[in-house]
Amino acid sequence: MTVVQELSLAAKVRADFPILHQEVNGHPLVYLDNAATSQKPRAVLEALQNYYQLDNANVHRGVHNLSARATESYELARDKVAAFVKATSRDEIIFTRNASEAINLVAYAWGMTSLQPGDEIILSVMEHHSNLVPWQFVAQRTGAVLKFVGLTADQSFDLDQYRSLVNDRTRLVAVNHVSNTLGCINPVAEIVDVAHRQGAKVLIDGCQSAPHMALDLPSLGCDWFVASGHKMCAPTGIGFLYGKLELLEAMPPFMGGGEMIADVFLDHSTYAALPHKFEAGTPAIAEAIALGAAVDYLTAIGMDNITAYEHELTAYLYQQMLTIPELTLYGPPPQADGSGRAALATFTVEGVHAQDLSTLLDQSGIAIRSGHHCTQPLHRILAVDSTARASLYFYNTRAEIDSFVAALKDTIEFFKGVFEDED
DSSP states (O other): OOOOOOOOHHHHHGGGOGGGSOEETTEEOEEOBTTTOOOOOHHHHHHHHHIIIIIOSOSSSOOSHHHHHHHHHHHHHHHHHHHHHTOSOGGGEEEESSHHHHHHHHIIIIIHHHOOTTOEEEEETTOOGGGTHHHHHHHHHHOOEEEEEOBOTTSSBOHHHHHHHOOTTEEEEEEESBOTTTOBBOOHHHHHHHHHHTTOEEEEEOTTTTTTSOOOHHHHOOSEEEEEGGGTTSOTTOEEEEEOHHHHHHSOOSSOSSSSEEEEOSSOEEEOOTTGGGOOSSOOHHHHHHHHHHHHHHHHHOHHHHHHHHHHHHHHHHHHHTTOTTEEEESOOOOTTSOSBOSEEEEEETTBOHHHHHHHHHHTTEEOEEEOTTOHHHHHHHTOSOEEEEEOOTTOOHHHHHHHHHHHHHHHHHHHHHHHHHO
16 A cells, blocks of 8 residues: 655645745755744735736726726735634724834824823733834823733743733733744733723734734734734735724824825815725835735635644754753743744853854854844843744744754854863
């Protein structure tokens, strides 16, 4: 009997990503910086090209054929994103340049107008700067107070401390779904439930969850959810805000300009209905259309399939990295099957700067991230200036993990030799 081995997900899709098939410094590229940005499949690249080659025109403003086609594709992309997160209305999806803009939209349109002195905003110490700095602005201008949830012993979100922080003065909880540094998957359903019982609103930063897991935002119950397209196979310059319809309707516009208006007079204006109220000016048309193509691509693969395959990769990555005694790994470990955390590993090597590690790995064609990953406060809590991070996506393979681990071991040995020579 002939046994046919099932191809891994990566083996099925890698041909779709032209950028992966190149050499860097004479070695096959191993791209392990997916938490920073993902690569783009041909379907997305073709969507960008087709718009500019065939349909390039401004949306919503013309009756000619090109404008009608561009508008149809742009609004169809909104429908695709709405279906991807299971929004109850397409008007709950606002296109933004990125997740940072989406958070700032909520901070200015809701936070600046709704919060009063003494109101409390709860964040966590693991937040990306994009979900920290806007709330600092809000607190400085409104007199609201920032409070922070710390870490448990295994460097996860401290749910017990969070419960103790939420009270009748809490107005907003803004936390990430998945930490881009620690890799922990935060208990967002419980976070939302606790906040709502005190009448507080909840914003979820989904930059590290939307590319990797199935989402049902109405069931989750959050009031706002943000994501960046470039981390989920779409281009840079496009992201989205999901918001509950009644909240978005009550919020004033974030920016003024064309498209977000109904009528303009010399001394006042009236505003367009959702979602256009929050999309002033010419939008990122091609990028939004390409985001729709990315959503199609991910949906065709199946988000559950992506999650399951990334669990396999996570288990294998940790198995291999635990063979290197010089490493310190951050964040909670995965379960035996690789579940329970994101498909990334943040680490340090004693005596070796993360940037030096990253630089030498690049000489072997291995692309990882080094630095503070836009989580400086968290790094201060971890008592490290900089960490290295290898982050995976569904087009990565076990063979690439092997190449990374082998190169990492060689790099550590190289630095050991340098230190011995200095002694």
